[in-house]
Amino acid sequence: xxxxxxxxLFFFAFPLFAQEVDTLPLTQEFAPPLDVRAFxxxxxxxxxxxxxxxxxxxxxxxxxxxxxxxETPDTGYQYVGYMGxxxxxxxxxxxxxxxxxxxxxxxxxxxxxxxSEFSPISSSVSSSSQWYHKGKTNVLIGLPLxxxxxxxxxxxxxxxxxxxxxxxxxxDSLEExxxxxxxxxxxxxxxxxxxxxxxxATIASMNILSQVAKKTAxxxxxxxxxxxxxxxxxxxxxxxxxxxIEKGRPDYYNxxxxxxxxxxxxxxxxxxxxxxxxxxxxxxxxxxMFWAESLLLAETGNMTGAIQIAGTDAVTQLPFFVTACDYxxxxxxxxxxxxxxxxxxxxxxxxxGQDYNKLVIFMxxxxxxxxxxxxxxxxxxxxx
Amino acid sequence: MRRxxxxxxxxxxxxxxxxxxxxxxxxxxxxxxxxVHWLIVCGVPALVIGYYSIFHVHWTKIRRKREGWGYSxxxxxxxxxxxxxxxxxxxxxxxxxxxxYQYMTMTMQATMFSLLGFYMASAAFRSFKARTPEATLxxxxxxxxxxxxxxIGESVFIxxxxxxxxxxVLMYPNMAAQRGIGLGVGLGxxxxxxxxxxxxxxxxxxxxxK
Numbered sequence: 001x002x003x004x005x006x007x008x009l010f011f012f013a014f015p016l017f018a019q020e021v022d023t024l025p026l027t028q029e030f031a032p033p034l035d036v037r038a039f040x041x042x043x044x045x046x047x048x049x050x051x052x053x054x055x056x057x058x059x060x061x062x063x064x065x066x067x068x069x070x071e072t073p074d075t076g077y078q079y080v081g082y083m084g085x086x087x088x089x090x091x092x093x094x095x096x097x098x099x100x101x102x103x104x105x106x107x108x109x110x111x112x113x114x115x116s117e118f119s120p121i122s123s124s125v126s127s128s129s130q131w132y133h134k135g136k137t138n139v140l141i142g143l144p145l146x147x148x149x150x151x152x153x154x155x156x157x158x159x160x161x162x163x164x165x166x167x168x169x170x171x172d173s174l175e176e177x178x179x180x181x182x183x184x185x186x187x188x189x190x191x192x193x194x195x196x197x198x199x200x201a202t203i204a205s206m207n208i209l210s211q212v213a214k215k216t217a218x219x220x221x222x223x224x225x226x227x228x229x230x231x232x233x234x235x236x237x238x239x240x241x242x243x244x245i246e247k248g249r250p251d252y253y254n255x256x257x258x259x260x261x262x263x264x265x266x267x268x269x270x271x272x273x274x275x276x277x278x279x280x281x282x283x284x285x286x287x288x289m290f291w292a293e294s295l296l297l298a299e300t301g302n303m304t305g306a307i308q309i310a311g312t313d314a315v316t317q318l319p320f321f322v323t324a325c326d327y328x329x330x331x332x333x334x335x336x337x338x339x340x341x342x343x344x345x346x347x348x349x350x351x352x353g354q355d356y357n358k359l360v361i362f363m364x365x366x367x368x369x370x371x372x373x374x375x376x377x378x379x380x381x382x383x384x
Numbered sequence: 385m386r387r388x389x390x391x392x393x394x395x396x397x398x399x400x401x402x403x404x405x406x407x408x409x410x411x412x413x414x415x416x417x418x419x420v421h422w423l424i425v426c427g428v429p430a431l432v433i434g435y436y437s438i439f440h441v442h443w444t445k446i447r448r449k450r451e452g453w454g455y456s457x458x459x460x461x462x463x464x465x466x467x468x469x470x471x472x473x474x475x476x477x478x479x480x481x482x483x484x485y486q487y488m489t490m491t492m493q494a495t496m497f498s499l500l501g502f503y504m505a506s507a508a509f510r511s512f513k514a515r516t517p518e519a520t521l522x523x524x525x526x527x528x529x530x531x532x533x534x535x536i537g538e539s540v541f542i543x544x545x546x547x548x549x550x551x552x553v554l555m556y557p558n559m560a561a562q563r564g565i566g567l568g569v570g571l572g573x574x575x576x577x578x579x580x581x582x583x584x585x586x587x588x589x590x591x592x593x594k
Binding site for chain 1: 406452
């Protein structure tokens with residue numbers, strides 16, 4: 001019986017099955033991607049080639065495109081990357097050497113690993129480094145204008161022209177805050193943010209610390225400066241020490257009050273909160289760069305009843321400070337603080353120059369909006 | 385020299401970095417990466433200064449038996465014990481050191497982070513009191529945003545198309561305000577950098593700035 005089945009299958013069933021398979025195509029045929037163009041990636045450090053192609057007419061049936069590269073046009077093509085359906089650009093930076101000729105071809109692939117034919121081969125291309133970033137020409141033109149306006153305002157200040165700067169409530173209240181701490185006989189807590197000295201917000205914070213330390217030294221009010229970064233700590237120590245010397249009180253400076261706490265974000269927050277609850281400073285100043293710990297610090301300070309002034313350029317943390325602090329120095333005000341407090345003409349000139357630049361940008365914004373609404377994107381394209 | 389040296393160095397570094405910004409060449413890229421590495425290398429000796437500061441503060445506290453000096457002993461004990469554990473049993477994935485990190489340090493950090501939830505509630509309660517017209521507006525907008533961001537709000541106020549309104553508030557008035565602040569910050573950073581490079585702003589130099 002078993003042998004009869006085998007004979008039946010051999011003579012009748014297999015030919016029938018084979019006939020059915022023959023009538024079906026083995027793989028569905030897909031149109032290949034067309035017009036493959038390869039060129040050196042512009043404005044880069046070299047070792048990268050951009051490949052572009054026209055999507056296959058069967059793009060909707062494909063799952064993506066496979067990109068192949070070779071150093072000779074006819075043979076030796078190796079797979080270098082895959083891009084999803086609808087994407088027609090690939091940046092090849094895998095093992096590309098400068099000044100070596102490469103050829104590319106692309107083929108479509110379905111989700112069941114069926115393939116289209118290969119596209120025609122691209123023309124020869126090689127990569128190289130560029131010495132000028134053409135996309136930054138607008139910055140190159142804008143930068144001298146920015147510097148000129150700053151210099152012009154500084155020059156005006158130097159010549160003695162009075163320059164008006166609007167009132168900044170947060171900075172006006174600094175003296176009051178330090179005075180309050182003096183009256184209460186309690187220290188001032190100054191938190192210079194959690195960022196490194198390479199952050200401009202931290203440098204701005206050091207400039208404000210210089211002004212605050214002069215006031216605390218003048219009133220002989222202790223200042224506590226816990227730090228998260230050892231370099232910031234060294235700068236803060238130097239700044240407080242110099243402020244004390246300038247006010248004729250070198251003995252005021254105590255290195256144990258300008259100290260390093262920890263580099264860990266939340267351990268630092270815990271440490272500062274601990275200082276607030278133990279020492280009960282009358283004034284808390286949070287000035288610099290802050291992240292998630294901002295509300296922890298500001299709320300703890302609020303609970304201890306201290307007068308609180310915060311200053312940061314971190315847009316995401318501003319609402320927390322506005323909610324929990326008495327005054328908030330927002331964004332650019334942070335950078336204007338040292339000029340505002342010291343009233344030094346050269347520094348004030350710098351702020352004025354900044355304002356002139358803002359006016360120029362505002363004019364471009366207004367013109368860009370008007371022309372954009374009229375359907376002309378010339379000004380918008382200038383900033384791309 | 386104490387004053388002019390750092391200022392000249394600052395000016396040179398600043399100008400080099402501005403030029404570097406416009407050059408995408410590999411040489412320029414390497415220069416930038418090298419500068420970043422130098423920044424990290426410079427930070428390492430500073431860490432020793434930081435540890436010295438911790439040691440000095442707590443040692444003085446213990447020596448003078450100031451209030452809470454017992455906690456300073458705990459700090460020294462923790463540093464010594466954890467360091468010894470690391471030296472003796474290593475810092476591998478399954479080591480005691482890593483267990484201390486995972487089950488003590490991480491847990492304590494997570495605890496601090498979790499406190500944010502409670503602080504947010506108390507801060508929101510305080511700021512959402514409708515005392516002034518501005519505070520009332522803030523309260524209304526906050527309620528709209530909160531309801532629009534949760535599924536129950538979407539289903540209750542389906543006819544009002546609340547999620548669309550929330551999206552509009554976040555995309556237009558909110559984004560406009562954020563960009564305004566961002567623009568000011570960008571200009572402030574540029575102006576401050578320029579003033580530092582030119583030596584107009586010297587507060588960060590401390591004693592050397594005089």
